[in-house]
Amino acid sequence: MDKSTLLKVSNLKKTFIKKSGTFLKRRKTEVYAVNNINFEVNKGEILGIIGESGCGKTSTARMIMRLMKETKGEITFEGVNLCNLxxxxxxxxxxxxxxxxxxxxxxxxxxxxxxxxxxxxxxxxxxxxxxxxxxxxxxxxxxxxxxxxxxxxxxxxxxxxxxxxxxxxxxxxxxxxxxxxxxxxxxxxxxxxxxxxxxxxxxxxxxxxxx
The missing domain is CATH 3.40.50.300 (P-loop containing nucleotide triphosphate hydrolases)
Known part of the structure; x- marks a missing residue:
């Protein structure tokens, strides 16, 4: 990672399990809130994530801030992989x-x-x-x-x-x-x-x- 890179997000995914069907025949479907997102933020840089409501903007921010656990991927902040802490x-x-x-x-x-x-x-x-x-x-x-x-x-x-x-x-x-x-x-x-x-x-x- 470059010294100026503050945050790096690699192959970040977040899925939720959606349940449907009857009591006797339940179905579980994997729903992607965030699917394989990658970006970097340098020191002093502003990065805007643009998308329609429900596309995963807030989920991405919450995973970076460790308010939500990712399903897969890496979040590196100042050279430290936050996902392993x-x-x-x-x-x-x-x-x-x-x-x-x-x-x-x-x-x-x-x-x-x-x-x-x-x-x-x-x-x-x-x-x-x-x-x-x-x-x-x-x-x-x-x-x-x-x-x-x-x-x-x-x-x-x-x-x-x-x-x-x-x-x-x-x-x-x-x-x-x-x-x-x-x-x-x-x-x-x-x-x-x-x-x-x-x-x-x-x-x-x-x-x-x-x-």
Missing amino acids: KESETNKIRKKMQMIFQDPYDTLNPGMKILDILMEPINAHEKGLTYEEKYQKVIEAIEAIELRPAQDFIHRFPHQLSGGQRQRIAIARAIILKPSFIAADEPTSMLDVSVRAGILNLLLDLRKKMG
Whole structure:
């Protein structure tokens, strides 16, 4: 693998078993969600996967992020085959790989304030930091997604934000650990047309600033 190659996906497949027929005569059919996909992503590169609904885009992203196990194939990240890692080893890699999900309504806990939502990944992966250091990271992440002043947002609940602001908080949660790879699963499809361009421009700016 070339030194600039961050992620390499080789012959990736994911199948599900579809059951049909009667109780006495059951049939099992193998259904392909992802069938033999190959691609590479270099450092600082944006790769878009385009396809109709149900073609396997989300399944591909979830397999890369180790939220779903592949049926066959290899996923190599920074020279490490993720498919061979144990759960404890995968948890260490997760700091470097984050995901922005499609629906900010579902991905932010409605019972938690924004401060606590953004503290979660820090508490999981950077336990040695003091509370003040963690708090400062939260403030910096919120300012990076252009919600200012950050102190006006940290004590709000998700329902007190607009859809675009919620998705920006989801982006802040993804970047707060300064990962080297982010999988964005249709991050603007649930938003009003008027705010989509702002989110896409934000992602481009973050790519320039963070690599």
